Amino acid sequence: MTAGTAKPQIDTSRPHPARVYDWLLGGKDNYRVDQEVGEQLPAMAKDAARQNREFMRRAAAWLADDGIDQFLDIGTGIPTQPNLHQIVQEVVPTARVVYTDNDPIVLRHAEALLISRPEGVTDYIQADVREPEAILDHARGVLDFDRPIALSLIALMHFISDDQDPYSIVRTLVDALPAGSYLVLSHAASDLYPEMAERVTAEYAKGGIRLGFRARAGVSRFFDGLDLVEPGLVTAPEWFKGTSAPEAEGSGIYAGVARVGG
Numbered sequence: 001m002t003a004g005t006a007k008p009q010i011d012t013s014r015p016h017p018a019r020v021y022d023w024l025l026g027g028k029d030n031y032r033v034d035q036e037v038g039e040q041l042p043a044m045a046k047d048a049a050r051q052n053r054e055f056m057r058r059a060a061a062w063l064a065d066d067g068i069d070q071f072l073d074i075g076t077g078i079p080t081q082p083n084l085h086q087i088v089q090e091v092v093p094t095a096r097v098v099y100t101d102n103d104p105i106v107l108r109h110a111e112a113l114l115i116s117r118p119e120g121v122t123d124y125i126q127a128d129v130r131e132p133e134a135i136l137d138h139a140r141g142v143l144d145f146d147r148p149i150a151l152s153l154i155a156l157m158h159f160i161s162d163d164q165d166p167y168s169i170v171r172t173l174v175d176a177l178p179a180g181s182y183l184v185l186s187h188a189a190s191d192l193y194p195e196m197a198e199r200v201t202a203e204y205a206k207g208g209i210r211l212g213f214r215a216r217a218g219v220s221r222f223f224d225g226l227d228l229v230e231p232g233l234v235t236a237p238e239w240f241k242g243t244s245a246p247e248a249e250g251s252g253i254y255a256g257v258a259r260v261g262g
């Protein structure tokens with residue numbers, strides 16, 4: 001785990017994305033400032049958080065079933081059961097998972113992410129996705145980059161605005177992966193429920209959090225050059241494999257899984 005010995009400093013004077021999301025999921029690791037943002041959001045925001053998390057579970061289980069046993073998860077969030085490693089190690093006990101987030105509150109709760117099955121490995125890096133090379137350098141010490149890796153960027157890239165080069169960041173990460181790897185990505189949509197998207201963006205902005213929802217074409221661009229697996233780029237509840245169809249419901253989250261060729 002990459003962390004200093006000092007306790008991470010938690011700023012409770014302003015809201016943080018990881019803590020607002022935790023509140024939306026019904027978690028307890030948030031503060032009054034985060035609750036105040038959450039309470040102003042439309043009811044659909046809670047559905048979106050749940051749908052997003054359920055997508056993560058289905059995609060991770062499918063990848064593990066498919067034989068993927070290495071995961072690099074960036075923008076992990078505050079631990080919420082079941083966490084990614086619990087899902088994949090249930091299928092492949094030897095799975096190795098590297099978690100990354102830039103929020104000190106996630107570092108503070110990282111012990112929950114580090115309770116791996118003895119046969120497997122979990123690790124946590126306190127890092128910013130805008131420094132992909134630093135993340136890759138660390139991950140190379142834990143994961144074997146000569147074998148397939150699933151890179152998950154779940155509900156992360158809408159925090160990275162166009163002026164911060166989001167597509168180059170994802171390209172740098174994906175280019176480091178060998179053929180047979182996967183990109184798992186979900187993203188808030190600007191074009192499915194535009195009024196809701198505007199309201200959510202405005203409420204986060206009041207709290208000083210920049211959110212940049214993207215339309216379908218902008219989300220699809222993250223998958224350029226990769227092979228989207230069925231059912232393609234769809235809403236979070238529409239992404240499922242086999243018979244595990246979730247209840248059909250409206251969603252403002254795009255989700256997709258793509259294979260890295262080569």
Ligand SMILES: C[S@@+](CC[C@H](N)C(=O)[O-])C[C@H]1O[C@@H](n2cnc3c(N)ncnc32)[C@H](O)[C@@H]1O
Binds near residue numbers: 021
């Ligand atoms: C909405 S949460 C998603 C958590 C988890 N991936 C999930 O889908 O359940 C977004 C997470 O991304 C993290 N995050 C935001 N900007 C980041 C950045 N620049 N680098 C790394 N993590 C970031 C936040 O701290 C938060 O934990």
